[in-house]
Amino acid sequence: MSELDRVVPVSGQPLSRTARVAARALERRWKLPPATGATRVLRDRDVPMRDGAVLRADVYLPAADGPHPTILLRSPYGRGGQFAGLLALPYAARGYAVVMQSVRGTFGSGGEFEPVVNEAQDGQDTVVWLREQDWFDGRLATLGPSYLAYTQWALALDPPPELKAMVLHIGPHDLAQAGLLDGVPQLLNLSIWTDLIAHQELVGSVRGMVRLMTAERRLAPHLRTLPLEGLAERFGGDPAPWFDEWIEHFHPSDPYWDRYRATPAVQSSTVPALLIGGWQDWFLEQTLYQYAVLRDHGVDVAMTVGPWAHLTLDAAVTTREGLAFLAHHLPVEDAGPARTSRVHVYVTGAQTWRDLPDWPPATTDRTWYLAPAGGLTDEAPTSPGAGTFFTYDPMDPTPSVGGRVLARGAGRRDNGKLEARPDVRTFTTAPLDEPVELLGGAQVRLFLGSDNPYADVFVRLCDVDAKGRSVNVTDRLVRLDPSDGESPAAGERTVDLTLPDTAHRFLAGHRVRLQISGGAHPRYARNLGTGEPVGAATRGVPVTHRIGHDVTAPSSLTLPVAPLGS
Structure with a gap:
């Protein structure tokens, strides 16, 4: 008799009335497929690890005879009702056993918590325990956001044969890259x-x-x-x-960070994966990297990217999409409809979702050139000019506003006060005659002169509406410090950078703006201009930058633009 033919009697305690009412309310609010049955729970299950530590888990089971396909969530944030209601109950009510486990050193689990370094081994030991459970039918999916997504990649470093699908929300595979984005803390x-x-x-x-x-x-x-x-x-x-x-x-090439990376899992995995990201999420670029690598390796991968920041992920969307993906890869009786498109992205500005066969889609480049007096024009400069100057003082650092931060003020924000500062420069088009839809990564070329070799440049693309309100779309900070072994030298340089991908429509009558400054603190650790170690430095040295925009230094902005009506 196969695993799927076994009959395992129902076990566990019924959910509380409060939990049942909340689950029904979420089903209606989130527009989920109808629940297929009630749910029961086994609390505080002991899961032994090879080193003697015991991790705690709660198991949510369909109130029907098993065994069941199982979803594993491994989290440092607890197993309380809030998390269970959002991440476990919607799946358990639709035919899946759901295991919510607290990772090592958190919420009753033994051992000491050390970010991500134990997750590969502990994940494997958890699967060993799963194999011994009579309610587990031998088919496994993993699911969850943020740190819970990293635990999935850690398990996929050596994927067990039972692993049939991964559902990863706004999650990294490389904590070092996340903490030191572009080499900047x-x-x-x-x-x-x-x-x-x-x-x-x-x-x-x-x-x-x-x-x-x-x-x-x-x-x-x-x-x-x-x-x-x-x-x-x-x-x-x-x-x-x-x-x-x-x-x-705080240096990305330091071998210390090797234990914080699960990148080989992305490069070798063959497990079908649903990736869910946000255009304003901390881990956006890792989500896009995961998609590109898995796609190029022929893996069955789908991706959804919404307008969200890390703390504003829409659980209704992620749950509907997770259920649809698992309906195909981990089917249960009476499963809802399967996903119909490979890529599903939200276009800000247009305020609409779009289905695409791939990301990035086919586009045509459109280039504007930086001009005197803060202009951004279609015509390349033909005459010499003085350039535009600004000074960055690390002891009075340019503040960060919005963007991809783990904070309440994340995402798209009014940049008016920021752009009024003397250490911020902007270059803006005339009002657009017709919409411009950006799909992909904007490219920026800056001809930059600096009087201090230790410096940063922060580049942000903004949408300025008809009332003059400037809202950020995408951005990047680049550290210009000398490379290891390179002698420090001030002077002229060409800075080529690609801003993180996005999907945004600049409406007719709006203006495209390029914002340039020397930092964004405290989002990024400020460059103190001395070359001293980040942790020990106590003093700062200002830097004055010159942005070139003449015939010899034609700084530019290039957008990958979708054809009108596409």
Whole structure:
């Protein structure tokens, strides 16, 4: 008799009335396929690890005879009703067993929590335990957002044969790349996440959410203080022991970071995967990389990218899409409809979803050139000019506004106050005669002169509406410091960069704007202009930049544009 032919009697306790009412309300609000049955729960199951540690898990089972295809979620954020209601119950009510496990050192699980380094081994040991459960039918999917997505990639480093599908929301495979985006420390994101993890079990789920929502404002005074060494202690409470290690090793080529990467899993996986990202999410570029690599290797991969930031992911969309993907790859009786398109993206500006056969789609380049007095024109410059100057002072750093941060103020924001600062320069087109739809990564070429070899340049694409409100679309910061072994030298350089992919329509009457500055603090750790180690430096040296926009230095912006009516 096969695993699928076995009959396993129902076990576990029924859900509380409150949980049942909440689940029905979510089903209606999220427009989910009808539930196929009730749900029961086995709480606080012990899952042994090879080193003797015991991890805790709650198991949500369909109230029908098993065994069942099973979904595994491994999380550092607890197993409480809030998480279960969003991530477990919608699937258990539709025929799946769902295992919600607290990773090592969190919420009753034994051992010590050390971000991501134990997840590959502990994931494998969890699958060994799953094989012994009579309600498991031998078919496994993994699911979850953020850190829960990393645990999926960690398991996929050596995928068990039972693994049939992965559903990954806004998640990284490389924590080092996430923390050191383009070689620059993501100071705000790392600080907020560290503060969350260090305090979440002390304050409870409700106060923990309030703490997360207020973190950007609450931590701001500490993030302005130098040196950065000892920063986690200044947050109060029990400091996260790994944070000072991260500060000490703030260089992406440091071998220290190897244990924080599951990149080989992306490069070797053959497991069907649904990737869900957000245009304003911290991990957007890793989601796009995962899609491109899996697609190029012939893996059955689908991708959805919405308008979201990390904390504003739409659980209704992710749940509907997760159920549709699993309906094909981990089918259950009475499953809802399967997914119909490979790529599903939200076009901001147009405020609409679009189905595409691939990403990025076919486009045509359109180029504008930076011009004197803050212009952005179709015509390349034909005469010499003085350029545009600005000075960045690391002791009064240009602030970050919106963007891909782990904070309440993330995403698309009004940039008016930022652009009024003397250390920010903007270049803007005339009002558009017709819509321009950007699909992909905008390319920027800057002819830049700097009087300090240790400097950053922050480049942001904005949409300016008919009332003059400037809202960010996509951006990137580039560290211009000398490479290892290179002698420091100020002077002229050409900076070529590609902004993170996006899908955005600039409406007729709107204007395209390129915003340029020397930093975005505290989103990025400021470049102090001295070349000293990031954690130990205590003083700053300003830098003055010159942006060229003449016949010898034709700085430009190029957008990959979709044909009108496409």
